[in-house]
Amino acid sequence: MLGAPMDAYRARVCAGLSGDVLELGFGSGRNLAHLPVDVKRVLAVEPSEVGTSLAANRIAASDIPVEFVGRSGEELALENESVDHVLVTWTLCTIPDVARALSEVRRLLKPGGTLHFIEHGRSPDPETARWQDRLNPLWGRLFGGCHLDRSIDELVRNSGLVLRDVKMYSMSRERKARLQGLSFEESLAHSPDGTSTGGTLERLGRVTSELAGFAYEGVAEKLA
Numbered sequence: 001m002l003g004a005p006m007d008a009y010r011a012r013v014c015a016g017l018s019g020d021v022l023e024l025g026f027g028s029g030r031n032l033a034h035l036p037v038d039v040k041r042v043l044a045v046e047p048s049e050v051g052t053s054l055a056a057n058r059i060a061a062s063d064i065p066v067e068f069v070g071r072s073g074e075e076l077a078l079e080n081e082s083v084d085h086v087l088v089t090w091t092l093c094t095i096p097d098v099a100r101a102l103s104e105v106r107r108l109l110k111p112g113g114t115l116h117f118i119e120h121g122r123s124p125d126p127e128t129a130r131w132q133d134r135l136n137p138l139w140g141r142l143f144g145g146c147h148l149d150r151s152i153d154e155l156v157r158n159s160g161l162v163l164r165d166v167k168m169y170s171m172s173r174e175r176k177a178r179l180q181g182l183s184f185e186e187s188l189a190h191s192p193d194g195t196s197t198g199g200t201l202e203r204l205g206r207v208t209s210e211l212a213g214f215a216y217e218g219v220a221e222k223l224a
């Protein structure tokens with residue numbers, strides 16, 4: 001997920017992070033510039049060497065030290081309850097055993113610690129979800145194992161973390177509303193998550209824009 005248009009999403013998701021932050025799918029380090037000054041260290045997990053080499057300049061430019069602690073979110077050699085927060089952006093779609101990775105997140109978070117996430121996933125619109133299911137195998141082959149149809153809220157809840165403040169919305173509708181001058185909160189009101197309505201063209205537009213553009217954004221807490 002590239003470029004300046006994504007900065008507003010990254011900034012929102014990074015708000016409130018502090019202390020030692022574990023980031024799953026660190027990629028090329030695009031969240032680094034959005035981390036609050038209270039973050040003391042990033043513990044980065046990234047399997048791709050291309051990603052980590054692309055991150056080098058961002059790491060050098062950041063005041064926050066970055067330590068690579070593993071290549072797979074499913075299994076990390078870190079102590080139980082050793083991190084303050086976990087950050088994950090557009091990565092839960094790609095991790096092969098996502099339930100296992102989320103159970104690692106729960107193991108590693110200190111009590112009261114939180115997972116901050118923004119992901120794309122399964123649309124609540126049945127017509128779009130059917131297309132997500134159909135296209136999933138091909139999509140995964142084309143885009144490095146990315147899944148279109150994961151219900152991120154359900155996965156997070158099933159890990160035993162408690163969801164706080166989850167927002168689910170169509171990114172294209174939300175972005176359009178925001179370009180018209182609405183705030184993020186106001187723009188969500190323009191992003192209904194009901195079923196398909198309208199004519200064929202309108203429904204086609206919805207299916208294509210939500211295939212990989214239905215967002216799950218929020219915070220989940222590990223209770224003490």
Ligand SMILES: C[S@@+](CC[C@H](N)C(=O)[O-])C[C@H]1O[C@@H](n2cnc3c(N)ncnc32)[C@H](O)[C@@H]1O
Nearest residue numbers: 001025026027030048072073089090091094095
């Ligand atoms: C779409 S990219 C997102 C990168 C970054 N989080 C961002 O927001 O730009 C998905 C990332 O997940 C990483 N990834 C894939 N499998 C993973 C795994 N098992 N554990 C952790 N990260 C993984 C990929 O290498 C890639 O960097």
